[in-house]
Amino acid sequence: CNKEVPEKQTNCLDVAMRLSEYAVKVFDPVKFKVSTACKKIGVCGI
Numbered sequence: 001c002n003k004e005v006p007e008k009q010t011n012c013l014d015v016a017m018r019l020s021e022y023a024v025k026v027f028d029p030v031k032f033k034v035s036t037a038c039k040k041i042g043v044c045g046i
Helices: 006-026 034-041
Strands: none
Touching: none
16 A cells, blocks of 8 residues: 555555454464555555
8 A cells, every 4th residue: 555545545444454353363463464465455456
């Protein structure tokens, strides 16, 4: 979410927060990176 698009960043953060809540239960919280997950699901248009 490094793109300078406020709407995209807000959307990404919103989705990333939900993902992180789920990820903490499934993945190792220390190794899990929200930005990586955000890019994988394509919220940031990457």
